[in-house]
Amino acid sequence: MALNIPGVVAVVVFYLLILGTGFWAARKSRKAERNSRGNRTEVILLGDRNINLLVGIFTMSATWVGGGFLLGLAEAVYTPKLGLMWALMPIQYSVSFIIGGLFFVKPMRDKKYITVMDPFQRKYGAVLSGALVLPSLLVDVLWVSCTLLGLGTTMSVILDLPYSYSVWISSAVAIIYTLSGGLYSVAYTDIIQLSLVFLSLWLCVPFLLLNPISTNIAQTAFNHTFQEPWVGTLEQNKVLRWTDDFLMLALGSVAFQSFHQRTLSASSTLTAQLTCYAAALVITILGVPPILVGAVAASTDWNLTLYGSPPPFVRGEQSLVLPLTLQYLTPSYISIIGIGAVAAAVMSSTDSSLLSATSVFSSNIYKNILRKQASDYEIQWVIRVTVVVVGVVGTSITFFTKSTLVLWILGADVSYTLIFPHLVCVLFIEMTNGYGAMMGYVIGLTVRILLGENTIGLPVVLQLPGCTLEDGIYVQKYPIRTVSMLCTLVTIIVFSMLGLFLFNRGLLPERWDIFKVKPSITVSPADTITQTLKEAVASDAECDENIRGLALQPM
Incomplete structure (x- = not known):
């Protein structure tokens, strides 16, 4: 030709x-x-x-x-x-x-x-x-x-x-x-x-x-x-x-x-x-x-x-x-x-x-x-x-593959199982934090790898219900991508809540809080004035007590 x-x-x-x-x-x-x-x-x-x-x-x-x-x-x-x-x-x-x-x-x-x-x-x-x-x-x-x-x-x-x-x-x-x-x-x-x-x-x-x-x-x-x-x-x-x-x-x-x-x-x-x-x-x-x-x-x-x-x-x-x-x-x-x-x-x-x-x-x-x-x-x-x-x-x-469908699905897979749940959490779930995001990334990626992907030759290690052996290869019947995505999402939420609980209750020292999830205590101007007046009153009372003590001492 x-x-x-x-x-x-x-x-x-x-x-x-x-x-x-x-x-x-x-x-x-x-x-x-x-x-x-x-x-x-x-x-x-x-x-x-x-x-x-x-x-x-x-x-x-x-x-x-x-x-x-x-x-x-x-x-x-x-x-x-x-x-x-x-x-x-x-x-x-x-x-x-x-x-x-x-x-x-x-x-x-x-x-x-x-x-x-x-x-x-x-x-x-x-x-x-x-x-x-x-x-x-x-x-x-x-x-x-x-x-x-x-x-x-x-x-x-x-x-x-x-x-x-x-x-x-x-x-x-x-x-x-x-x-x-x-x-x-x-x-x-x-x-x-x-x-x-x-x-x-x-x-x-x-x-x-x-x-x-x-x-x-x-x-x-x-x-x-x-x-x-x-x-x-x-x-x-x-x-x-x-x-x-x-x-x-x-x-x-x-x-x-x-x-x-x-x-x-x-x-x-x-x-x-x-x-x-x-x-x-x-x-x-x-x-x-x-x-x-x-x-x-x-x-x-x-x-x-x-x-x-x-x-x-x-x-x-x-x-x-x-x-x-x-x-x-x-x-x-x-x-x-x-x-x-x-x-x-x-x-x-x-x-x-x-x-x-x-x-x-x-x-x-x-x-x-x-x-x-x-x-x-x-x-x-x-x-x-x-x-x-x-x-x-x-x-x-x-030059390493001839199927556009494989590349297309692989890219969408990565986006769905890892990026999408993180984006949902960071935009719509206020309490999520760095601890949840870190664990969601690690666990979500690990689960997705263990579930395998036949299109790129990734073997199945974690077999979900219904997984069958076909032509010497394990084939998952369960919605493995959605399972991975939900694992990422749930992990982010659970570990975010756990991080907040541990640091806010003082169960872990504050110096370990690398993602700064413990909210800093802010004092309003009114609270500052009130506290100052209390300290002033306490100081005056202490002075009066000292004066009375000196007056009662024998000369």
């Missing part, structure tokens, strides 16, 4: 358009920096907290509609043992946006936080919050890898371009325009990218549904034709696991720095909330095309295509089903349009993850832990270096 020259030209044109938009937005960012009376770092990371509703909806939606979203949805619907029943990411993310808008936007904005880690640093101090920052950084790095992996596989299939070239070139483009203008470049390029995703994907749908090789997807939805029905089934023994996956994406996403970066950059609290609600609708609509791609792939006799036999899932190429379907079931010019959609989606998510990880490192690690005296100019250089480092590390990870 020769290099697809028209496709390469189309991708180059698209990348130039994105770079041009990013550089234009960078000019707007520099203008805002000059006009800003506050911290210029906030202009880079939060767009001077001046992102309007329309731009906010575009950038919020585009952040989640990435390569992992598109390829992961198509992969889940097509994979025989999963199907549509397990491809609910659009609904899960919609629920996440609504929950975030209802409960998390206002408390975060009222305190004028810059990152999702700020409330931890204000309450727990630098050392403990530094440990909590690590899972957040890991989530964003995995997100970069997930999105770039989707683009690399798609380009290698449709354009016959080497995988490494596709990934590194795409990563370089995202890094360049993110460096140039920060959030302004990210937000305004998201408008172009999301528009292209919407138009391109829906343009491909009619060609897929009407292609002569595939059976009508309505007939294969519930009937065994070329493989199991693409709607999928939810067996009774998998209901808990399904619920676990749903809650992981619906609640875990609320703890993503990418989410809070968009709400904190909005021009007002109301704008941030409306952005969440509107994006919940948009992301549901954008989830339909990749679902249809997976359904068409499951309804196709691949023997009749140039791809041949056996079908993708037999070859272990189900993660490539979206580019393969576009390549072999649509005209070449439509597949090129499809690659444009994937490229746009990847860029919109990659740049967001780059900036999110950069925000957390520069603000919560470098500025508040490593170099508290760092100047605004120094922080801006730290931001630039961090963008490059995160981009390189995230890109490198894509």
Whole structure:
């Protein structure tokens, strides 16, 4: 198969358009920096907290509609043992946006936080919050890898371009325009990218549904034709696991720095909330095309295509089903349009993850832990270096796995089991403290590791009820992620209460209170005056007594 020259030209044109938009937005960012009376770092990371509703909806939606979203949805619907029943990411993310808008936007904005880690640093101090920052950084790095992996596989299939070239070139483009203008470049390029995703994907749908090789997807939805029905089934023994996956994406996403970066950059609290609600609708609509791609792939006799036999899932190429379907079931010019959609989606998510990880490192690690005296100019250089480092590390990870779904779920898992319960406690449960947070982190992480994760080869050590041995591997049937999350949450609350009890009752010496949970005793002015008068009266009484004593002594 020769290099697809028209496709390469189309991708180059698209990348130039994105770079041009990013550089234009960078000019707007520099203008805002000059006009800003506050911290210029906030202009880079939060767009001077001046992102309007329309731009906010575009950038919020585009952040989640990435390569992992598109390829992961198509992969889940097509994979025989999963199907549509397990491809609910659009609904899960919609629920996440609504929950975030209802409960998390206002408390975060009222305190004028810059990152999702700020409330931890204000309450727990630098050392403990530094440990909590690590899972957040890991989530964003995995997100970069997930999105770039989707683009690399798609380009290698449709354009016959080497995988490494596709990934590194795409990563370089995202890094360049993110460096140039920060959030302004990210937000305004998201408008172009999301528009292209919407138009391109829906343009491909009619060609897929009407292609002569595939059976009508309505007939294969519930009937065994070329493989199991693409709607999928939810067996009774998998209901808990399904619920676990749903809650992981619906609640875990609320703890993503990418989410809070968009709400904190909005021009007002109301704008941030409306952005969440509107994006919940948009992301549901954008989830339909990749679902249809997976359904068409499951309804196709691949023997009749140039791809041949056996079908993708037999070859272990189900993660490539979206580019393969576009390549072999649509005209070449439509597949090129499809690659444009994937490229746009990847860029919109990659740049967001780059900036999110950069925000957390520069603000919560470098500025508040490593170099508290760092100047605004120094922080801006730290931001630039961090963008490059995160981009390189995230890109490198894509060479160690071929499944976007694995990276996607792994990142959400970390966010759900560790960051989400800590965020709930620090925002809504006033009595929680550093002792609870520390123990919640240690116990929650330990429990999650012991429960195992088959997708990354982590063995099961702690077997929950219903755990079975399948093909020599223990498989958990219980909702292990939710169990881990609840362990973290309960541990934070219990040990916070225990710390308060021990120090307030004097059962432990106050010098051991490293997190300062014992409230300091404050004396009001009225109490001070009263105490002074009492001391004065006592002093006068003592003087009178002394005088009387002297008078009674014999001369």
